[in-house]
Amino acid sequence: MATLARRQKFTFPDMPDWFESLPTRFGMPTMGDLYTVRIEDYTEGGRYVVRAELPGMTPDDIDVFLSEGVLTVQAERTEKDISKNHSEIRYGAMSRSVTLPPGADENDVKADYTDGMLTVSVGLGAEKAEAKHIEIQHGS
Template identity: 75%
Template sequence: MNTLARKQWIPFPDMPEWFETLPTKFTLPTIRVEDYTEDGRYVVRAELPGMAPEDIDVMLNDGILTVQAERTERNVEKNHSEIRYGSMSRSVSLPPGADENDVTAQYTDGMLTVSVGLGAGKTEAKHVEIKHGE
């Protein structure tokens, strides 16, 4: 006896690929990060699975921490792939008091951890006297 199988109709089968082509402000960042303060240091952790440390670059400039990485595509015939290849970058603003000369970075098990000293401390708000012009 034959049984009828109900085929699921998908109205827009290419929609997942379409979302990936939207401008980056509408999509998730290619490098996911978390940040927190621990033991007087600002810590940023970035997910970079399957990368080698030599494929990752960490830069600090004018209060901005930038992580750049590049995943090279293997030259094999694929049946299916959802892995993102190419260059990716993520920047975060450092908190007030961050010491750009006190930075360490470590890459373990696909996770990059960057730690920045908070030596200068937070500056307090100060009032500025307004002079009346004549």
């Protein structure tokens, strides 16, 4: 009886790279043809800080705005019109929104873009009052 030898070698891609490219692998847009901006957020020195990864852009490519307690970062990377052999760079519009924490002062916002990282910080004022229970009247 002859034994078949398996000679095909299959390697798995780096899992983080594979998952990050998942929407494009299946032709799926993200957020209505917008790519999601990767962020991290934390509180430091009495400020709420959001850092967004936006390499290869200029401040003119980036828009940061606040509306009704939501901070939104939008950016667009335009593709150069050159013939390429291979490209893994994402082009097009990107967006990310985060809800500001309670007590955020929308009049105290600072933004800085350095080395491909956008840092937006919002001052944290006094915490808003806690929820208050309201007595319900029962009518006769």
